[in-house]
Amino acid sequence: PIPDYSLTDYLFRNISKFGKGIALVDYLTNRSITFDQLYEEVDNVANNLYALGLRTDDCVCLYGTNVPEFAHVVCSVTSNGASLTIANSQLTAVELAHQLKATNSKFIFTTSECTERARTAAQIYHKLQEIIVLGNQTGFRPFSNLTERPRIRRQESHIDPKKHTALLPFSSGTTGLPKGVELTHYNLVAELSALSHRLFLPFDPKSEKSLSVLPMVHIAGLVIGMLNPLSQGASVVTLPRFDPQTFLEAMEKHRITFCLIAPPLVSFLAKHPLVAKYDLSSFHTPYSGAAALGKELTMQMVERLKLTGIRQGYGMTESSPATHTTPLNGYKYGSIGIPLPNTESKIVHIENGTTLGPNEPGEIWVRGPQVMKGYFDNAEATRTTLTDDGWLKTGDIGYYDNDSDYYVVDRLKEIIKYKGYQVAPAYLEGILLSHPSVGDVAVIGIPHGAAGDVPRAYVVRKSHVSGEELSAYVESQVAPYKRLRGGVVFVSELPRSASGKLLRNRLREEFLDKDSREISQS
Ligand code: ATP
Ligand code: MG
Structure with missing residues (x-):
């Protein structure tokens, strides 16, 4: 049975016995927070937000780069019966203003590097009442004011877990405009209790540490990267952004055991020369999601890091997010596991x-x-x-x-449809990524007369290789109808969404705009 608690109740009931344990660490400043402190601070922040005027059914926005205080924000906002919308730190001020308006947000929590854009957004969207900066900033209401003893205590808001929306994330906008998704307290408690099952993503509170490098303002980063380990008493180390050296240093220094990753990070771990210089022996669970993962590339990473396998998850913003995960005892390459x-x-x-x-x-x-x-x-x-x-x-x-x-x-x-056959671009991307000269790749279908569409690869090269060589590399591994008949195009960068997903539709639009003329002439 799924506990009938609010999100914050669920969290604190689970971790009440880990009081003195470390809950969160900010890698860059080495600031750390115990579970006891987290509990007390969340209570203070919740009361102070109430004093500022936050009420049940209001909405608050979180927009910034990873810091431990995201945990306080999630718990204090939702325990007031309000909902939290999360916005990727790369959104422009205009995009942010749009989300603030769509959700009718009352306050925004942000971090120093996003403050300027939050301030600009507030000039576009006039209904914002507070900009609260996490970390030590001046000029706006600093977060530390909110963690101090409250002026008044909030009235217990009655939360109906099945009715009240706790999180209001937006889908990534890979296939169209991002859509707001209403996740209730019940949805999130159900997700967390399912993830913590001993066959899926259990954590040993004494020895395990998770590194949050993917954005925690994305549903996967928030729920799988942060709330799941925390709710089981494990520590979470946060990094505001990825850069190869800092990431590897953090992994080594904190003896990280679990990390939520995505295919570009698998590629990094499999191929980047710096990786060999660090001791990653504590790291046993790379958990990948968000996009398709090629088998060859996965095997390269597993071999290099001497892992027993990689874990994979699948899901959507609409499902909090995970619905499938590879079980602890039955990993198969390429599989997203079982429900x-x-x-x-x-x-x-x-x-x-x-x-x-x-x-x-x-x-x-x-x-x-x-x-x-x-x-x-x-x-x-x-x-x-x-x-x-x-x-x-x-x-x-x-x-x-x-x-x-x-x-x-x-x-x-x-899916690319060629002469009645179906070709999955992700499959061809997986093969191309296993080539040592390929840094990044996107495959799309381009129109090819009566035959339908044919696959074309856009490749970011890491070292010299020709289009013919890459076509031959693919040809040697696939059925004839899957060959790269649309050719190989070298580019310096691929269009990706703020959450790092490949925007194949952007390439398709560009192609239709300019390249199609040139193709039809040849
Ligand atoms: P939008 O719905 O706005 O177009 P989006 O679907 O990319 O954007 P998300 O909810 O962040 O937004 O992503 C969910 C999608 O990500 C899934 O529908 C699936 O296409 C893809 N996905 C997630 N996990 C995996 C995985 N392990 N393997 C392959 N694809 C995955
Ligand atoms: Mg979607």
């Missing part, structure tokens, strides 16, 4: 909606207590994404094998 406890999953035929059997690709559908209440202020999108009986249509193509282990093929919208 989490209390979660159901099935594969549905794209055209006729029938349920498919093993090894038959179709759309992945999921159902479980972590699935969102709905999209924020968008009943239309909610209706087309959630079925009447509670299934979430993921928009991803996948299948399960004879052992019921699931695999993601690619997004439904991005």
